[in-house]
Amino acid sequence: MTTVASTHAAASAEPTRRDFLYIATGAVGAVGIAGAIWPFISQMGPDAATIAAGAPVDFDLSPVAEGQIVKLFWRGNLVFVRHRTTDEIKLAQSTDLSSLRDQQADADRVKVGKEQWLVVYGSCTHLGCVPLGNEGEFRGWMCPCHGSVFDTSGRIRQGPAPTNLPVPPYIFTSDTSIRIG
Numbered sequence: 001m002t003t004v005a006s007t008h009a010a011a012s013a014e015p016t017r018r019d020f021l022y023i024a025t026g027a028v029g030a031v032g033i034a035g036a037i038w039p040f041i042s043q044m045g046p047d048a049a050t051i052a053a054g055a056p057v058d059f060d061l062s063p064v065a066e067g068q069i070v071k072l073f074w075r076g077n078l079v080f081v082r083h084r085t086t087d088e089i090k091l092a093q094s095t096d097l098s099s100l101r102d103q104q105a106d107a108d109r110v111k112v113g114k115e116q117w118l119v120v121y122g123s124c125t126h127l128g129c130v131p132l133g134n135e136g137e138f139r140g141w142m143c144p145c146h147g148s149v150f151d152t153s154g155r156i157r158q159g160p161a162p163t164n165l166p167v168p169p170y171i172f173t174s175d176t177s178i179r180i181g
């Protein structure tokens with residue numbers, strides 16, 4: 001089966017301590033191969049009909065360095081793919097669940113054996129602004145609109161957002177590839 005894969009990449013202007021990639025992915029067919037993702041390389045544009053159909057998106061994780069957060073789009077929604085550091089994982093796993101507004105274990109938000117990868121929607125659960133990565137007391141994200149703070153598991157820790165950043169449906173299709181959708 002033919003696969004349509006496309007990506008666009010451009011430098012993120014997000015003012016954080018780490019480098020970030022801004023990658024908007026196109027749609028990928030149901031039987032897909034991982035799209036080659038690399039910063040600053042623009043490839044063929046996505047097929048509009050494929051995007052409109054909401055097809056799954058395959059994403060190659062291998063270029064994403066530890067500590068980086070990549071942004072991509074699936075069905076018009078911004079998705080963060082975060083390659084967590086060992087410290088970030090420990091922080092997420094050691095959190096007392098009773099201290100959480102929206103109590104959810106880190107283990108329920110990542111895939112077993114792939115704890116270094118966090119995949120969440122990039123839309124604040126308060127009013128939908130885009131949170132900034134590696135900001136805020138809990139080193140996850142901070143929403144610039146009204147100050148909601150999320151931890152390294154994308155869980156709400158401070159501010160008006162009522163719930164955690166949701167995890168979209170995704171699977172690992174290989175050690176270094178995921179399929180969202």
Ligand code: FES
Pocket residue numbers: 124125126127128129143144145146147148159160161
């Ligand atoms: S939209 Fe994020 S805190 Fe209000």
